[in-house]
Amino acid sequence: DARAIYPSPAASVENIAHRGASGHAPESTLSAFRLAVRMGADRVELDVQQSRDGELMTIHDSTLDRTTDGHGKVREHDRAQLKRLDAGAWFKNKHPQHRIDYQDARIPTLDEVLHSLGTEGRYCIEIKEGLPTNTADQVLATLSRHQLLQTQSPEQVIIQSFDPAVLKQIHQKHPELTLIQLIHYRQAGSLSRGGLQRIATYADGIGFHHRRMEREDIRRAHREGLRIHAYTVNQKKKMRRLLDWDVDAICTDFPDRLREVKREQ
Numbered sequence: 001d002a003r004a005i006y007p008s009p010a011a012s013v014e015n016i017a018h019r020g021a022s023g024h025a026p027e028s029t030l031s032a033f034r035l036a037v038r039m040g041a042d043r044v045e046l047d048v049q050q051s052r053d054g055e056l057m058t059i060h061d062s063t064l065d066r067t068t069d070g071h072g073k074v075r076e077h078d079r080a081q082l083k084r085l086d087a088g089a090w091f092k093n094k095h096p097q098h099r100i101d102y103q104d105a106r107i108p109t110l111d112e113v114l115h116s117l118g119t120e121g122r123y124c125i126e127i128k129e130g131l132p133t134n135t136a137d138q139v140l141a142t143l144s145r146h147q148l149l150q151t152q153s154p155e156q157v158i159i160q161s162f163d164p165a166v167l168k169q170i171h172q173k174h175p176e177l178t179l180i181q182l183i184h185y186r187q188a189g190s191l192s193r194g195g196l197q198r199i200a201t202y203a204d205g206i207g208f209h210h211r212r213m214e215r216e217d218i219r220r221a222h223r224e225g226l227r228i229h230a231y232t233v234n235q236k237k238k239m240r241r242l243l244d245w246d247v248d249a250i251c252t253d254f255p256d257r258l259r260e261v262k263r264e265q
């Protein structure tokens with residue numbers, strides 16, 4: 001019985017802060033990650049890209065234009081150039097009523113995020129598609145430097161990707177790491193039993209877009225021994241429904257809302 005293997009009372013559903021508390025502070029900045037922890041998130045989600053000189057930078061887009069005052073591709077800039085960019089002013093422009101100015105916000109390196117939240121931090125690191133093939137190894141090396149591969153708490157770090165090749169590469173080297181296969185919005189709901197079983201050979205779970213997630217998808221994933229995470233859920237009503245459906249984790253821009261909803265249960 002899948003429920004016996006994966007009991008998911010609301011209290012155990014993980015509250016994952018998507019790009020930090022990105023509904024309240026500029027996404028993927030140290031301010032957003034620290035705020036997420038203060039708001040009661042169990043884990044912070046972050047995306048990595050590579051700079052031209054090979055530094056892992058914590059930024060979602062492959063380009064700079066949406067969330068910084070820079071232009072063009074992340075990978076066409078060196079770390080030093082990227083660190084000079086303002087990664088907070090756009091948020092104030094988008095939310096003029098917001099009382100805090102984030103003009104000193106910078107793009108953090110992965111190293112800086114891990115240093116900031118420390119060895120007690122819990123992370124969900126997404127390796128984007130189309131990055132240089134050494135990216136997964138670099139992420140592992142960075143985790144190792146922060147003693148996060150040698151951790152006694154096996155679930156302290158989750159690595160997720162839409163790219164199965166990246167996850168398989170990591171699984172071969174570190175089968176103990178918890179891996180989540182992200183499923184694109186357009187594929188959600190179309191996974192066959194065989195597809196889920198193939199994912200279960202290298203990953204621990206799947207991440208689905210919440211708008212495409214049905215109760216039956218959760219049951220089917222659980223039957224194959226996979227956990228199931230919903231991304232990116234910001235409405236309390238939808239959070240309540242997913243808790244009711246026994247989802248295992250919810251990724252949200254508003255970890256404070258999810259915390260409130262979990263307390264109601």
Ligand code: G3P
Binds near residue numbers: 182231232251
């Ligand atoms: O947790 C899944 C989610 O982060 C994937 O989408 O585009 O926000 O990285 P995206």
Ligand code: CA
Binds near residue numbers: 045046047126
């Ligand atoms: Ca992500």
